[in-house]
Amino acid sequence: MKKSRSLWVTLGMIPVLSLALAACGGNEADSDNGGDGNGEASGETNMEDFEVEAEEGAELTLWSDGDEQLEWAEEMAASFEEEHGITVEVEEVSQEDAPERLATDGPSGQAADVFASTHDRIGRAISAGLVLENFWPEEYEENFLEASIEATSFDGMLYGYPTGIETYALFYNEELVDEEPGSMDEMIDMAADLTDGDQYGFMMEPANFYFNYAFIGGYGGYVFGDDNTNVDDIGLNNEGAVEGVELLTTMRDEVLSGLTAEDITADIKTALFEEGSLGFDIDGPWAVRGYEDAGVDFNVMPLPELSNGEVPTSFSGTRGFYVNSYSEFPDAASLLAQHMSSEESLLAAFETTGQLPPHVDIAESDEIQSDEIASAFLEQAQSAVPMPNVPEMPLVWEPMESAVIDVWNNDTDIQEALDQAVSTIETAIEEQQQ
Incomplete structure (x- = not known):
């Protein structure tokens, strides 16, 4: 048999219908795109005209799992710093612990701006208003596997930035x-x-x-x-x-x-x-x-x-990054989450950790499809049901x-x-x- 590299992953189909820019209070993205400054968009947003710019003086903290995941996260944070000139401190906090810590540390300003979580553990945090919505839902719906979109959505709105999908x-x-x-x-x-x-x-x-x-x-x-x-x-x-x-x-x-x-x-x-x-x-x-x-x-x-x-x-699970709604720099944080789930970052995650990418183009690439083990799990994922993320x-x-x-x-x-x-x-x- 053809041996694959180690697979470490964490794998859905509700269409995301609208772009949501709601944060905890207003931000530049609201006012620049016709919002009222309180997180409410006035009229439809043209995706081609939508652009997020990091807040001046932004400094970010990112929570990631340890071992190979931490190594990958640090490399991607470094490339984000180089591209945007924004300092990112990476801390080791497991995806299982992050949502619980967010509940206590988020309102006090002690939580990370961006954190990793599996989709089935994030429902309570989202329902409590602790997570900012994904700024680019239409783009993600178009480019990511349906299973990962459903899994990282809640009440019909996309919150997560998917980075890995798994099933058995x-x-x-x-x-x-x-x-x-x-x-x-x-x-x-x-x-x-x-x-x-x-x-x-x-x-x-x-x-x-x-x-x-x-x-x-x-x-x-x-x-x-x-x-x-x-x-x-x-x-x-x-x-x-x-x-x-x-x-x-x-x-x-x-x-x-x-x-x-x-x-x-x-x-x-x-x-x-x-x-x-x-x-x-x-x-x-x-x-x-x-x-x-x-x-x-x-x-x-x-x-x-x-x-x-x-x-x-089979049940599937989707790993992704989420943005803390209490972040002092919501635009910069959203840009970091977007960077962590970019094609370049997801391909690097597969090469470093074996994490199966939920991005359609990468999942269908020769590199993935030529790996018998990776392609078998991805094929099963097409029939999988995301574990419910309701509380x-x-x-x-x-x-x-x-x-x-x-x-x-x-x-x-x-x-x-x-x-x-x-x-x-x-x-x-x-x-x-x-």
Whole structure:
């Protein structure tokens, strides 16, 4: 197989309809383009005439993840400084921690002007008014993958500047698997034949809703209605959701009989794949480097189609940069976020970190398409569903994972288990909204 560089990534389709220039208070961009100086645009804005200029004397702080991400961020900040003459201090703050720190440090003026976050963690900060809208939504909608635009939008408005997209796919050991399966049923049959003693044909984490949603969604289940924006409509106990969990029980019975949900952890299946004792493994691009370092002869393919002819709808995540609405220099900060998500920066991110670029032209380039592993994840991403970024999403994970564990371990009726999970989610949402 053709080996790729390490893939470290963090992967949607609501059209962004208008250009929003609202910030925390007025700025030069408002007045220069016909605004009223209070963040409200007066009439339509001509994209060709729209130009943002950095505030005089601007100095910026950028929060980025560490390791390779930090190295890339520092290089891009340096190129921004050279181009604009604006000093950028780069600090290591993880994309998981940044939105929470913004909530406390933003209003006090202690937060970064620009920060990295995954799209599913940013919803609360946006709804609290802590994030400035993207100044160039039409340009981003035209040039970026739909999945990344939907993921970094909130209530129909684009806030993020996408820099990376990820989802999971099917790894397979080429020493054990002769050819790629054409369907999920075929994969299960192949895995059953490979399972013998300490060798397993297939493993995935049944208790992890992040992974098993692919089957629930592929058969027609969904988290929230209206493209995961209507929390009053939960589709996790409909007919499709039941069929998706039934597929999990088929995997259990045909390949993983005798193993409880707790027996199949990420560490266990990773160890088995690294030692060559696992045929198929559903995992994400973060697993690539470890498997390469272990010397496994493997490849990656999109998740095989289901019995209904549909491709499993894996969850996707999109990493992006966001602008702090309390920034003293909102125009300069927006220009920095734009720079971090430019074609040049995204190509550098792929070369430095393996992060898959959500930019259409780069994703379709020979450099990406010639990489078997990168192109397989990007192909799966076309069928993926962005994890909901509404504040109610954290209330979904535990009830759904508990439901699947109950079915897997105790053969509880699937409809009954899912009905209980949805009831628990609905109650939690009602309490949160009070």
